[in-house]
Amino acid sequence: MATVYDSLKEVKAELMKCMKCGNCQEVCPIYLEVRREPTVARGKIKLVEAVLDEKLAYRIGDGFAEKLALCLTCKACNAKCPCGVKVDKIILAARSAIAREKGLHPIKRMIFSVLKRGGLFDLGLRTGALLQGLAFKKHPTLFAGSPRFPVGLDMRRVVPPLASTPLRQQFPKEIKVQNPVKRVALFTGCVMNYVYTDQGKAIIDVLKENNVEVVIPEGQLCCGAPVYIHGDVGTAREMAKANIDAFSPEKFDYLVTACGTCGGSWQHYYQELLAEDKEGYGDKAGEIGKKTLDIADFIVKMIGLDPKKLGPVERTVTYHDPCHLNRGMGVSKSPRDILKAIPGLTFKEMKNADRCCGGAGSFSLTHYDLSMDIHKHKTEAIKATGASQVVTGCGACRMQLTDGFNRGNVNLEIVHTIMLLAESYRNRK
Amino acid sequence: MVKPIIDDLIKLLGKDNVLTTREDLICHSFDATADMPSELPDVVVTPHTKEQIVEIVKLANKYMTPIYTRGSGTNLSGGTIPINKGIVLSMLNLNKILEIDAENLTATVQPGLVIQRLNDAVAPYGLMYPPDPGTVTTATMGGSVAECSGGLRGLKYGVTKHYIMGLEVVMADGSVVRVGGKTVKNVTGYDLTKLFVGSEGTLGIITEITAKLIPAPEYRKTMMAVFSDLDKAANTIRDIIGNKVIPATLEILDNVTIRTVENFMKIGLPVQAEAILLIEVDGIKEVVLKEAEIVEEICKKNGADEIKVAQTDAERDGLWTARRAALPALAQVKPTTVLEDATVPRSKIPDMIKALREIAKKYNLTIGTFGHAGDGNLHPTILTNAEDKEEMERVHKAVDEIFEVALKLGGTLSGEHGIGMAKAKYLEWEFGKAGLEVMRKIKEALDPNYLLNPGKIVGRG
Numbered sequence: 001m002a003t004v005y006d007s008l009k010e011v012k013a014e015l016m017k018c019m020k021c022g023n024c025q026e027v028c029p030i031y032l033e034v035r036r037e038p039t040v041a042r043g044k045i046k047l048v049e050a051v052l053d054e055k056l057a058y059r060i061g062d063g064f065a066e067k068l069a070l071c072l073t074c075k076a077c078n079a080k081c082p083c084g085v086k087v088d089k090i091i092l093a094a095r096s097a098i099a100r101e102k103g104l105h106p107i108k109r110m111i112f113s114v115l116k117r118g119g120l121f122d123l124g125l126r127t128g129a130l131l132q133g134l135a136f137k138k139h140p141t142l143f144a145g146s147p148r149f150p151v152g153l154d155m156r157r158v159v160p161p162l163a164s165t166p167l168r169q170q171f172p173k174e175i176k177v178q179n180p181v182k183r184v185a186l187f188t189g190c191v192m193n194y195v196y197t198d199q200g201k202a203i204i205d206v207l208k209e210n211n212v213e214v215v216i217p218e219g220q221l222c223c224g225a226p227v228y229i230h231g232d233v234g235t236a237r238e239m240a241k242a243n244i245d246a247f248s249p250e251k252f253d254y255l256v257t258a259c260g261t262c263g264g265s266w267q268h269y270y271q272e273l274l275a276e277d278k279e280g281y282g283d284k285a286g287e288i289g290k291k292t293l294d295i296a297d298f299i300v301k302m303i304g305l306d307p308k309k310l311g312p313v314e315r316t317v318t319y320h321d322p323c324h325l326n327r328g329m330g331v332s333k334s335p336r337d338i339l340k341a342i343p344g345l346t347f348k349e350m351k352n353a354d355r356c357c358g359g360a361g362s363f364s365l366t367h368y369d370l371s372m373d374i375h376k377h378k379t380e381a382i383k384a385t386g387a388s389q390v391v392t393g394c395g396a397c398r399m400q401l402t403d404g405f406n407r408g409n410v411n412l413e414i415v416h417t418i419m420l421l422a423e424s425y426r427n428r429k
Numbered sequence: 430m431v432k433p434i435i436d437d438l439i440k441l442l443g444k445d446n447v448l449t450t451r452e453d454l455i456c457h458s459f460d461a462t463a464d465m466p467s468e469l470p471d472v473v474v475t476p477h478t479k480e481q482i483v484e485i486v487k488l489a490n491k492y493m494t495p496i497y498t499r500g501s502g503t504n505l506s507g508g509t510i511p512i513n514k515g516i517v518l519s520m521l522n523l524n525k526i527l528e529i530d531a532e533n534l535t536a537t538v539q540p541g542l543v544i545q546r547l548n549d550a551v552a553p554y555g556l557m558y559p560p561d562p563g564t565v566t567t568a569t570m571g572g573s574v575a576e577c578s579g580g581l582r583g584l585k586y587g588v589t590k591h592y593i594m595g596l597e598v599v600m601a602d603g604s605v606v607r608v609g610g611k612t613v614k615n616v617t618g619y620d621l622t623k624l625f626v627g628s629e630g631t632l633g634i635i636t637e638i639t640a641k642l643i644p645a646p647e648y649r650k651t652m653m654a655v656f657s658d659l660d661k662a663a664n665t666i667r668d669i670i671g672n673k674v675i676p677a678t679l680e681i682l683d684n685v686t687i688r689t690v691e692n693f694m695k696i697g698l699p700v701q702a703e704a705i706l707l708i709e710v711d712g713i714k715e716v717v718l719k720e721a722e723i724v725e726e727i728c729k730k731n732g733a734d735e736i737k738v739a740q741t742d743a744e745r746d747g748l749w750t751a752r753r754a755a756l757p758a759l760a761q762v763k764p765t766t767v768l769e770d771a772t773v774p775r776s777k778i779p780d781m782i783k784a785l786r787e788i789a790k791k792y793n794l795t796i797g798t799f800g801h802a803g804d805g806n807l808h809p810t811i812l813t814n815a816e817d818k819e820e821m822e823r824v825h826k827a828v829d830e831i832f833e834v835a836l837k838l839g840g841t842l843s844g845e846h847g848i849g850m851a852k853a854k855y856l857e858w859e860f861g862k863a864g865l866e867v868m869r870k871i872k873e874a875l876d877p878n879y880l881l882n883p884g885k886i887v888g889r890g
Contacts, residue, residue: 016764020461022503026543026566035521035541036448036475037456037502050455063452082757 003275004093005233006100008052011093015052017085018045024077024087029356029374030070038067041077041087048094058098065098070367072360072374073229074323092228099231112235118221118242122166125194129162136161141411144402154368158406160195160399167193167200173216175204180213182302185252187243189262190222191395199395199415202422203258203295209425210303219246223265226361228273237277240270244284254302255292258416259394260325261361266292267329294325296393296417300334305341311427312344313420318387319347320378320401321354322394335393335417342424350381359400375404383410390414431471434492438474438516441484448473457517460502460509461564462851463767464815464824470497470511475519479599479636482518486603486634486880489516495883498630500541500572503564505768506849508576508629512884518634520571526550527637535594535611537639540571547640557645559586562845563756571635577627579845584803585677585711586643588845590626597637598625601876611639624871629847630882632875646711649677650721651745654706654733655699659683662704663779665731666802669708670775672727674720679803680707683782685789686755686797686810693758696750699735704782706733706802707752755799756810762795763812767824771835772844775805784834785809791830792823806844832858848886856886866890 004010024041025031031040038047047067050056058064068091077087104112114121136145136159144158153159167188184207192200207214221239228236243266247255257263270285299305319335326332332354339347358364358374378401382390390401390412401414438447448454454469471494476482489496495515502509511517524541531554538547545566547558561580562568568578574596579588595609609615609622625633656662666679682690682705691698698705706728710720721738728736739745760766773781782798785807789796800807809831813824832842832855842852842859857865868887872879879889 017761019463019760019766020459022461022501022564022567025501025503026545035524036453036519038452043456046456046459047452056451056455063450067452082753083760084757 003272004089005096005228005273006276008048008093008097011048011090012052014086014090015045015049017083018042019083020046021082023080023082027076027080029072029074029076029358030370033370033373034070039070041081041085044068044071044094045085045087045090048090051094051097058102065102068094068098072323072356072358072363074356074360075327076323076356079327092231095229095231096233097231100233104230104232108230108232112227112230112232115222115224115227116235116239116242118219121222125162126166129164129194132162139406142402142406143413144406146406153365156407157368158403160402162194163197165197167197168216170197170201171204171216173218175208175214175216177208177211177213179211181211182253183213183215183251184254184256184298185247185250186214186216187220187223187255187257187262187266188216189257189259189395191399192258196395196398196416199258199419202416202419203256205422206299206418206425209309210299212303215250215252217246217250223262225261225265225269228269229361233273237273240265240273240285241281244270244281244288247288248284253291254298255288256295256298257292258295258418259396260294260322260328260331261394261396263292263294264324264328294329294331294334294393296334296338297329297331299418299421300337305338307341309428310342310424311429313342313424313427314344315389316346316348316385316387317389317391317420318350318382318385319353319417320350320357320382320390320392320397322392322397323354323356325393326354331393335391338417338421339391342420345420348385348387350385352377352381357397357400357404359396361396364400364403371400372404372407375400376408379404379408379410382412388412391417391420393417434488434494435472437488438472438485441488442474442476442481446475446477448475457499457502457519458511460504460507462505462507462510462849463765464821465507465510465850466512467510468512468514470517471514473517473519475522477522479523479597479605482599482634482636483603483605485516485518486599486601489880490603490878493878493880495880496634497882498571498575498634500569501543501564501567503568504572504576504849505770505846506576506843506851508847508849508882508885510850512850520569523636524569529554530611531556533611534642535639536642537637538570540569540574540635540638542570544568544570544573551642552645555645556642558592558640558642560589560592570638570640574626574635574638575628575630576847577845579801579804579806581678581680581801583801583806583845584679585675590623592641593622593626593638594641595639596622596625596635598633598635600633601878601880605636606633609639627847629849629885631872631886632881634881646677648714648717649709649711650717650738651707651709651748652721652725652728652736652738653748653751654708654728655702655735656704656706656732657702657734658732659703659779659782661732662706665706665728665733666775666778668727668731669724670803672723674710674723676708676724676803677711678707678709679801680752681705681778681799681802682707682751682755683798685795686759686799687751689762689797690751690754690758693761694750694754698751702734705751707748752799755797756808759797759810759812763814765813765815767811767813767828769809769811769828769831770800770806770844770846771809771831771840771842772804772806773835773838773840775803777838777840778802778805778807780838781807781835781840785831788827788830788834792827794820794823794827796827801844804844805840850885853884853886853888
């Protein structure tokens, strides 16, 4: 038995569930912009069927790969599908087939090989942090800079600065508390480790405040989602195993993530990727997967929101649901519970809070204009709430929201849910 | 032949609006209908204006190339499959609401507009556009008008043709005509508006639609009644209408469907029941409350085993769960879902359901039946596997027999899906040779070269 990541044929049962009703058209952010059948799940499923039926041949860089690249893996179609087709599984299987049989784009291959070598990646980003002043011009209000010359980014883009010291270098491996009620292992993920260390610090503060002991295992890498999402299954497996090796020796009650994509990797994808692994990594992935929780869910469900700890935050906020956090990990209520519990805070729900912001990791690099077209609706929905701050549960969404705000001339701060909780705790003191 | 027209189309529309890659063609070779032959078009075009459509039609005439107008491709009779190759004309870029005229209760829209968007736009005026196909959130106005789609509210509100007041149509020769208008009363000449509604893209290309709006009901009440006997359910349907209550929706689920939904959803449906009726009355609150009471009494009097009345929106959603899950649950049993829309006078619903059961037995097939009991529009759904050649032969025989029975009971081939390719061969059964010839004469008078959606409804004589 092969996994869907090793043989496209294995996805056939999933394909057959699709009855071509086209309901996916209602929710696909790309289709709603482009209005063309190959961009929506139904069309892509038809294309994968055509490949399996040998009615469509494909080469790298050709139409098939190009059409299959047009997916945010936002899972909105999965949620909408009356027949329960797991469209993201089909997309990942097809992208794996493309990468396996036709090779990876050389630039992607280079980036992925750096991602899997934690040391080199770390060195690169720390060097980048030192030199970024040369390449980026600071934005006057948003926490971001725009490129001074093309550095592989669209010149219209703003990106947040790299942290001068990554999160993991700022904290000891183990953060002890008196009378610990729980012990968690923190998976930092790339964006939180190298860019938004503020959310990492807030998470550690909140955990400490609740008598939770934290271990931040060394040797953890990027979760690998950018790699398997683009079909490089071999590299993704190596990264998954390295992460499992980094966490396995540690004793912890829960593995906590602060990003739906990282959390989803631990909860589902490692097990799927390693299901046939001969060294038993599939089972190990399964065990840790069961213990994986998003930080908001961990706080609300495992610790509880103690009103005695909460101080006032006088502000109006709105919440953007990250796709992989909401539809991937099923976390949408806990972040709202946190916001609603904070005294003084006014929470205003935006229209279509669960609609993708268009970032989708490197999608925004490869399809910048489309990504921003999709994002426009998000900016409009946020503006309509009159909120003075935007809350979300994903670093990558924070980056995309920042870039979108720059283009839409909106000057709102974007924070991770736990940062607001940490602020509330601080205000109590 | 193909290359020159593509060059001309690119000159007309620009490269971005002329799609020719194999991937694009494959994605326009099918629609939502199961068990249909498919074909790749030569080219897909995505115009933005009526003027461009006129020019496309002129090019089609110059090169004698067929045109298949396509909206969201959610239709269920093979109506948008480019069976003779040629041009697929995607209308999705023409998607504006041109006017909402609250005073005259009309809206004028472009054909690529998704139906739900119209309803969202008129809701603030307290109005609604009643046709409510299952695909209301994805299907376009143009496609819906061309197929004359129906939906869940057919019993009280009718189908699309009852709400289309005026159209602008590009004819097969490239001329543009306007038919109908905004007036409630309009009896000028032949009723060309109705001729184009439901013409499935075979008589002209609709480029503008003026639709009738009505005041949205202010209140509604929903209930579910469970019956251990099909005839009791049928009597209930008869008595509700006999007592002068016209529910907005009156849906039925048969035993196969009940069991399948329950198997997938575990929502506590009575798996022994012969039928479930789902009934919703809407309108002015006082009237609705009174009507709901009458309906409940009639259900009781006819021996319903159980009656649930929704007290809140959440409970209403709960009651609708089974109906919404019917098709998806059935679709998950087997890979191919052949969904028909044979329609009979509502008094014949029990006869039709019994006949469907016999057909299922005779051909050794699983048929789940659900649908719009109130208006007699049933959806017998055959669960099969397109790759099983032997079973598909039995499916085709069963489908033949379903339509035969429906017509024998005084019914019709299609309540809301249209004829397309799927039912073209049965048309003569309903219309007779002479009737079919009338249709063919109309087709040939308006489109003598069969350029518009050839192979659908009527073929060449």
